Amino acid sequence: xxxxxxxxxxxxxxxxxxxxxxxxxxxxxxxxxxxxxxxxxxxxxxxxxxxxxxxxxxxxxxxxxxxxxxxxxxxxxxxxxxxxxxxxxxxxxxxxxxxxxxxxxxxxxxxxxxxxxxxxxxxxxxxxxxxxxxxxxxxxxxxxxxxxxxxxxxxxxxxxxxxxxxxxxxxxxxxxxxxxxxxxxxxxxxxxxxxxxxxxx
Amino acid sequence: xxxxxxxxxxxxxxxxxxxxxxxxxxxxxxxxxxxxxxxxxxxxxxxxxxxxxxxxxxxxxxxxxxxxxxxxxxxxxxxxxxxxxxxxxxxxxxxxxxxxxx
Numbered sequence: 001x002x003x004x005x006x007x008x009x010x011x012x013x014x015x016x017x018x019x020x021x022x023x024x025x026x027x028x029x030x031x032x033x034x035x036x037x038x039x040x041x042x043x044x045x046x047x048x049x050x051x052x053x054x055x056x057x058x059x060x061x062x063x064x065x066x067x068x069x070x071x072x073x074x075x076x077x078x079x080x081x082x083x084x085x086x087x088x089x090x091x092x093x094x095x096x097x098x099x100x101x102x103x104x105x106x107x108x109x110x111x112x113x114x115x116x117x118x119x120x121x122x123x124x125x126x127x128x129x130x131x132x133x134x135x136x137x138x139x140x141x142x143x144x145x146x147x148x149x150x151x152x153x154x155x156x157x158x159x160x161x162x163x164x165x166x167x168x169x170x171x172x173x174x175x176x177x178x179x180x181x182x183x184x185x186x187x188x189x190x191x192x193x194x195x196x197x198x199x200x201x
Numbered sequence: 202x203x204x205x206x207x208x209x210x211x212x213x214x215x216x217x218x219x220x221x222x223x224x225x226x227x228x229x230x231x232x233x234x235x236x237x238x239x240x241x242x243x244x245x246x247x248x249x250x251x252x253x254x255x256x257x258x259x260x261x262x263x264x265x266x267x268x269x270x271x272x273x274x275x276x277x278x279x280x281x282x283x284x285x286x287x288x289x290x291x292x293x294x295x296x297x298x299x300x301x302x303x
Contacts, residue, residue, distance in 0.1 A: 013268055026265075026274040030281035037285035041292035062234070069226060077219040080262040084212045181263045185255045191226075192251040193244075196233040200243050 010087050011170035018171035025175045029182050036186050039141055043134040043194065051129035056198030059124055065195040068111050069187065075104035076184035083177045091165045094173070098157055101180065105150050112143045135194065142190055145183055152176055218261030225254045 005014045012018055047056075079101040085093030116136070119125075126136045156176050159169050229247040236243070259265045259278065266275050 019269060022268065023270040023273065026270075027277055030277045033278070033281035033285050034288070037288040040285075041289045044289055044293040045296045066230070070223075073219070073222050073226065076258065076262060077215060077222075080215040080218070081212055084215060178263055181258055185258050188226075188251050188254050188258070192229060192247050196229060196247055197244055200233050200240055 005167065011089075011165065011167050012086075012174035013171075014167040015171075018167060021171055022175060022178075025178055029178065032182065032186075036138075036141070036189075039134075039138040040189065040193065043138045046130035046134045047194075047198075049130035051131075053128040053132065054122065054124045055131070056194075059119055059122070060195055060198055062195075062199060064111065064115060065191060068108055068115075069191045069195075071104050071108045071111070072184050072187050075101045075108065076181050078104065079177050079180045083174060086165065086170055086173055089165065091160065094165070095157065095160060098153060098160075098173075102150055102153055102157075105146055105153075105180075109143065109146055109150070112139070112146075116140070116143075139190060139194065142183065142186055145186070149176070149180055149183060152179070214261045218257050221257055222254050225250050225257075 004016065007014060012022065078097050082094050082097035082101060085097060119132075124132055126133050153176050156169070156172050159172065163169050229250045232238070232246050232250075233243055238246070265271070265278060268274075
C-alpha cells in the first residue's frame, strides 16, 4: 500500500486505496439519500392523517426545533474546520474541533431524546396515528444516524491519538467528516418539510 | 487539488458556507412563519432554500467535486437526488392527489 504514495495530495487522498474508499463512501451516501427519500415520501403521504390524535401544530415547539437546527448546523461547520486543520497537518486543531463537533452532536441528541419522551408523555406515540408513526420513523432514523456517528467518531479519535495522523487515519477522519456533513444535509430537509411546513398555520 | 490544501491560512469557504447556511435557515423561518403566502407557495420557497443550503454543504464543506473522482461523485449524487425527487414527489402525487379512491 505504501508503494505509491503521492505526497503532493492531501493526506487522505495519497494512496489508491484511500481514493477508492472515499469514492465508495460517496456511493454509500447516494444510497443513504434514497433511504431517507423513502422515509420522507411516507411522511409526505401520511403526515396529515392524525386519526383524531395531536397534529403538528399541537406538538412542535418552534424554539426547540430551531435550537436543534442551529446546533447541528454549527457542528457541521466545526467538523469542516476539523478537516481544514487536518489538511494543515495540525493534529491538535483537528482533535479539538472534532471534540467540539461531538459535544454539539451529543447536545442535539439529548434535545431530540427529550423531545421524543415529551411527546410520548403527552400520549403521542408511534401507535397514535399514521402521522406520528411516520414522524418517529423519519426523525428517529436520522437520530439513530447521529448516534452511530458519535460512536464512530469516538473510535476515530482514539485511533488518531494512538496512531497519529497518517494517510490511513486521515482518510478515516475525512470519511466520518463526510458522514457528519451528510447528517446535517438530511436535517435541513427534516427541519424544512417536517417542522417548518408543520408549523405553517 | 494540491493548491487549495495548505495555501489557505483561514477557512474562507467554511465561513462563507456557515454564514450562508444560517442566513438561508432564518430566511426560510421568516417565509414559513411570518408571511401570509399560500401553503403551496411557502412549501416551494422553503423547499428551494433547503436545496440551495444542501448544495452549499456539498460544495463548501464536503468538497463533492474534489479529487480524481470528483466527476463520478457528482454524477452519483445528482442521480441519487433525481431518484429521491422521483420517489418523494411520485409517492405523494400517486397517493394523495385523488388518483386513488380508497
